[in-house]
Amino acid sequence: MQSIGHVTPQSIHFGEPLKLQSGASLSEYTLVYETYGTLNADGSNAVLVCHALNASHHVAGTYEGKPKSEGWWNNMVGPGKALDTNRFFVIGVNNLGSCFGSTGPMHTNPATGKPYGASFPVVTVEDWVHAQARLADRLGIQKFAAVMGGSLGGMQAMAWSMLYPDRIAHSLVIASTPKLSAQNIAFNDVARQAILTDPDFHAGDFYAHGVVPRRGLRVARMIGHITYLSDDDMAEKFGRDLRNAEYQFSYGVDFEIESYLRYQGDKFSEYFDANTYLLITKALDYFDPARAHNGDLGAALANTQTEFLVVSFTTDWRFAPERSREIVQALVNQRRRVTYAEIDAPHGHDAFLLDDVRYMGVVRAYYDKIWRHLQSTAPRKQREIA
Amino acid sequence: MIMPSISGLRADLAFIAHWVTPHSQVLDLGCGDGAMLQYLQHEKQCSGYGVEIDDDKIPRCVDREVLVIQQNIEDGLAMFADDAFDTVLCLSALQMMKHVEPVLRDIARVGREAIVSFPNFAHWPHRLSLLMGRMPISESLPFQWYDTPNLRCATISDFEDLAREVGLEVIDSVALSDAGEPVHVLPHWRGSQAVFRLRKR
Numbered sequence: 001m002q003s004i005g006h007v008t009p010q011s012i013h014f015g016e017p018l019k020l021q022s023g024a025s026l027s028e029y030t031l032v033y034e035t036y037g038t039l040n041a042d043g044s045n046a047v048l049v050c051h052a053l054n055a056s057h058h059v060a061g062t063y064e065g066k067p068k069s070e071g072w073w074n075n076m077v078g079p080g081k082a083l084d085t086n087r088f089f090v091i092g093v094n095n096l097g098s099c100f101g102s103t104g105p106m107h108t109n110p111a112t113g114k115p116y117g118a119s120f121p122v123v124t125v126e127d128w129v130h131a132q133a134r135l136a137d138r139l140g141i142q143k144f145a146a147v148m149g150g151s152l153g154g155m156q157a158m159a160w161s162m163l164y165p166d167r168i169a170h171s172l173v174i175a176s177t178p179k180l181s182a183q184n185i186a187f188n189d190v191a192r193q194a195i196l197t198d199p200d201f202h203a204g205d206f207y208a209h210g211v212v213p214r215r216g217l218r219v220a221r222m223i224g225h226i227t228y229l230s231d232d233d234m235a236e237k238f239g240r241d242l243r244n245a246e247y248q249f250s251y252g253v254d255f256e257i258e259s260y261l262r263y264q265g266d267k268f269s270e271y272f273d274a275n276t277y278l279l280i281t282k283a284l285d286y287f288d289p290a291r292a293h294n295g296d297l298g299a300a301l302a303n304t305q306t307e308f309l310v311v312s313f314t315t316d317w318r319f320a321p322e323r324s325r326e327i328v329q330a331l332v333n334q335r336r337r338v339t340y341a342e343i344d345a346p347h348g349h350d351a352f353l354l355d356d357v358r359y360m361g362v363v364r365a366y367y368d369k370i371w372r373h374l375q376s377t378a379p380r381k382q383r384e385i386a
Numbered sequence: 387m388i389m390p391s392i393s394g395l396r397a398d399l400a401f402i403a404h405w406v407t408p409h410s411q412v413l414d415l416g417c418g419d420g421a422m423l424q425y426l427q428h429e430k431q432c433s434g435y436g437v438e439i440d441d442d443k444i445p446r447c448v449d450r451e452v453l454v455i456q457q458n459i460e461d462g463l464a465m466f467a468d469d470a471f472d473t474v475l476c477l478s479a480l481q482m483m484k485h486v487e488p489v490l491r492d493i494a495r496v497g498r499e500a501i502v503s504f505p506n507f508a509h510w511p512h513r514l515s516l517l518m519g520r521m522p523i524s525e526s527l528p529f530q531w532y533d534t535p536n537l538r539c540a541t542i543s544d545f546e547d548l549a550r551e552v553g554l555e556v557i558d559s560v561a562l563s564d565a566g567e568p569v570h571v572l573p574h575w576r577g578s579q580a581v582f583r584l585r586k587r
Contacts, residue, residue: 328455329465332435340455341444358441365445
């Protein structure tokens with residue numbers, strides 16, 4: 001299958017303030033996004049792809065002159081792929097507070113003339129969705145054929161169905177959860193503490209000091225990474241393999257897994273922003289649509305008109321299948337249209353980013369269905385012309 | 387054939403479909419590729435969900451516009467509320483369960499009515515095989531004893547006892563031939579498939 005080829009990010013500036021769930025507001029902001037495929041005449045074939053913790057608007061394709069810059073869901077999105085860009089107009093958008101172009105902590109706060117740093121307002125999944133809806137307005141999309149995401153991206157797909165029930169036909173919620181567990185929050189807070197206690201963090205204003213809290217970011221990433229892999233997958237990939245043949249009897253690298261995690265941590269600390277990490281983990285922690293309904297997820301989903309595809313992976317212990325089943329159960333109790341696939345993949349939470357015939361097969365069949373629906377509901381005028 | 391197969395639906399399924407009330411809410415346990423639910427949605431304006439464990443069947447259900455939930459039926463039907471469905475179908479699936487009784491109790495809990503089918507172990511060729519000292523192999527039981535997915539062998543009379551025990555009342559029952567036609571003469575002997583229509587007592 002071919003890739004989408006070279007892509008170019010675009011951006012739109014929004015001058016009207018965005019009121020946030022916290023009560024704060026952003027007076028103005030920019031969203032960076034990419035699009036693939038072509039929007040049809042009636043604007044009905046648009047699919048929004050929402051990113052998770054450390055990804056961005058760069059969903060598919062590569063940047064010119066950078067052959068290794070493949071988008072994070074390049075195996076999913078492209079011509080002839082499960083989400084086929086020959087059929088759909090796909091949008092990847094970078095969320096507020098991120099460090100990949102959309103307005104975030106390293107950008108200048110217009111009120112102070114200095115970088116936001118730690119004063120960047122805490123944003124929630126719902127805030128992101130409202131910002132994404134404004135982007136849709138600008139792009140002339142009244143209703144998405146689908147909103148799709150994995151993990152934190154799946155939370156956005158879910159939130160869309162509740163916040164804009166008439167602006168989304170299908171919601172694809174993959175490897176996600178209706179809320180974080182105490183264990184999930186605990187892992188997030190350990191990661192945050194690693195950053196917050198790094199002397200180079202300077203209460204979030206490290207930009208002014210010309211330093212980066214690398215050690216904190218590194219540990220945060222190492223912890224996160226452990227939760228993305230399954231125990232079996234780690235055992236398979238690394239086992240107790242030693243870097244050198246013998247124990248070193250020191251605190252350097254003995255085991256391959258140590259080497260791998262340190263490498264991942266180092267790489268991450270080169271490009272990721274510490275304030276963004278704090279913000280996004282908070283957005284994860286705060287997501288709990290049932291909270292406003294006394295913990296009743298069904299009640300939270302009662303006004304949705306969306307059809308759902310929910311997918312989970314058996315070895316995902318970060319957002320385990322039980323969490324996805326809670327979503328499905330709430331939808332079934334509300335008599336919503338929902339399809340649920342539980343993929344027996346060995347790769348833990350990361351499985352949602354990887355190729356698996358069964359996983360891709362279900363998503364492909366689902367988009368085929370969406371496409372059939374689009375064909376049958378296309379305005380008569382268009383069909384007559386065709 | 388008494389009941390013609392409509393939309394390519396297998397004859398036995400077409401017969402069973404006549405027991406499903408139009409516009410009802412249906413749960414199809416072990417729905418396979420979704421053929422039955424698709425038929426009920428199209429021809430009888432029913433709605434509902436299928437439950438299926440086989441990976442390969444899930445995209446096929448999606449193709450058929452059938453809402454499918456992938457799970458092992460024996461993990462329990464906690465996903466579904468009490469009396470959530472007008473009819474629960476469990477067709478040619480019960481005999482593959484390790485624990486039949488809890489599944490049947492779950493069926494009785496989530497449905498007001500149920501339609502259950504399974505291969506009739508007392509079908510005469512099976513009796514003959516056993517008399518000859520061999521486990522039966524037939525159209526309804528096409529496997530060797532050592533590789534069969536059918537863990538439970540039951541006769542029509544056996545099932546009636548269990549149904550009663552879990553609080554289900556038999557409204558109707560029929561034995562179908564290999565061709566999917568109802569057998570009226572000596573059904574316990576001549577039927578290869580037993581089909582029960584049950585109601586919560």
